[in-house]
Amino acid sequence: MKGCGRFAGVVVGIVALATVSAARAEYAEAPVADGGTLAGKVTFKGAVPAPKTFDFAKFPNPGFCEKTDSDGKGHRVVQEVKVGKDNGLKDVVVYIEGIEKGKPFKFNGTDVKTDGCRFLVQGGPSTFAGVVVKKAEIRVENMDADPTDPKAATGVLHNPHAYEVAGANNSTIFNLPLPEKGQILKKPVVLRKKESIFKLECDQHNFMQAFFQPVTNPYYAIVGEDGSFSIDGIPPGTYEVYAWHPTLGKQEANVTIPAKGQAKADFAFAAK
Numbered sequence: 001m002k003g004c005g006r007f008a009g010v011v012v013g014i015v016a017l018a019t020v021s022a023a024r025a026e027y028a029e030a031p032v033a034d035g036g037t038l039a040g041k042v043t044f045k046g047a048v049p050a051p052k053t054f055d056f057a058k059f060p061n062p063g064f065c066e067k068t069d070s071d072g073k074g075h076r077v078v079q080e081v082k083v084g085k086d087n088g089l090k091d092v093v094v095y096i097e098g099i100e101k102g103k104p105f106k107f108n109g110t111d112v113k114t115d116g117c118r119f120l121v122q123g124g125p126s127t128f129a130g131v132v133v134k135k136a137e138i139r140v141e142n143m144d145a146d147p148t149d150p151k152a153a154t155g156v157l158h159n160p161h162a163y164e165v166a167g168a169n170n171s172t173i174f175n176l177p178l179p180e181k182g183q184i185l186k187k188p189v190v191l192r193k194k195e196s197i198f199k200l201e202c203d204q205h206n207f208m209q210a211f212f213q214p215v216t217n218p219y220y221a222i223v224g225e226d227g228s229f230s231i232d233g234i235p236p237g238t239y240e241v242y243a244w245h246p247t248l249g250k251q252e253a254n255v256t257i258p259a260k261g262q263a264k265a266d267f268a269f270a271a272k
Contacts, residue, residue: 027217030101034259035233038096042089042227042243044081046270051079054207061117061156064146065205068116076117076207080247081271088227089269091129093213095220096234103233105218109137110189112200112210114144114158114178119200119210122222131220132189132198132212138162140200145181155180159203162187165211166196175203189214213244243267 053075056062062074071077082090110132113120119140121130132138144156155178162173174187189198191214202208213220223229236259243251248269255263 027099027105028101029104032102032233032235034236035103036236036257036259037230037232037262038094038234038241038255038257038265039230039262040228040265040267042092042223042229042267042269043087044083044089044269045087048079048083049081049271051077052207053077059205059207061146061149061152061205064144064149064152064156065117068118078207085226088223088225090223090225090227091127092223092227092229093129093131093220094223094229094231095131095213095215096231096239097216098239099217099219099235102235103218107133107136107215107218109133109139110212112138112140112160114140114142114156114202114208117144117156117158117202117205117208119202119208121210121212127222128210130210130212130222131215132191133216134191134214135188137186138189138198138200138212140178140185142178142181142183155183157204158208160185161201161203163199163201164191164193164196165199166193169193170199173198241265243269245269248272 053071056066056074056076065076066074069077084090110130111122119128121127140160142155142158145154146152146156157177157179159177161175163170164173173190176185178185191198198212198214200210219231219234221229221231234257236257238256241253241255251267253265255265257263
């Protein structure tokens with residue numbers, strides 16, 4: 001079954017004001033003796049949008065899937081906008097583009113697990129937003145099995161379908177079955193379009209979705225439960241800060257990172 005729903009965490013990006021050439025150099029590690037820090041918080045104001053619901057009976061493995069994130073009435077509940085303490089907006093990625101050299105960048109790929117018919121991104125029980133690096137690996141591990149169902153005793157069949165999303169256009173990157181518990185799907189992240197994102201969706205259970213922001217350097221962070229974030233070791237300079245959410249839109253702010261100092265950037269979103 002081809003999924004059609006959309007949700008994602010928030011992504012906050014920082015793009016250097018200087019024009020970045022199409023043929024950007026590969027990132028190089030170099031000392032940053034006078035690096036600064038960017039810190040801030042993303043919040044949500046107003047009434048939180050109602051969650052989306054999906055009828056388990058319309059998908060495979062309803063008895064197993066309804067054990068997680070269910071309303072108790074046969075529906076999966078998907079909260080697209082998650083708000084924590086002090087109105088902090090959860091599932092936020094903060095990243096900086098346009099930095100070609102700086103602190104060490106050790107990226108070992110992106111890990112996703114299926115758990116209770118959910119995609120768990122990089123170990124977070126409630127996160128569905130993460131990061132990927134082009135040409136690096138994404139790994140999807142099936143953790144689901146239903147011993148009460150002979151057809152799913154060794155594994156609940158999931159079908160991770162990866163898309164490159166650029167605006168309203170979705171292009172398939174891979175579409176492969178993952179039938180056995182403990183099985184791990186490993187594929188490179190292939191993104192060809194400018195400013196596209198990576199989307200993962202299960203064709204068997206289309207309420208399973210996760211979104212990933214491509215990053216090109218180590219200057220990124222996933223916000224905490226309260227929506228706060230901090231990135232250190234940033235080369236001094238002036239940057240344009242973007243806050244992006246697929247359903248709430250995009251915001252931006254101009255920020256100057258001082259040498260050995262700290263700059264602040266806060267964002268407040270509201271339902272459209």
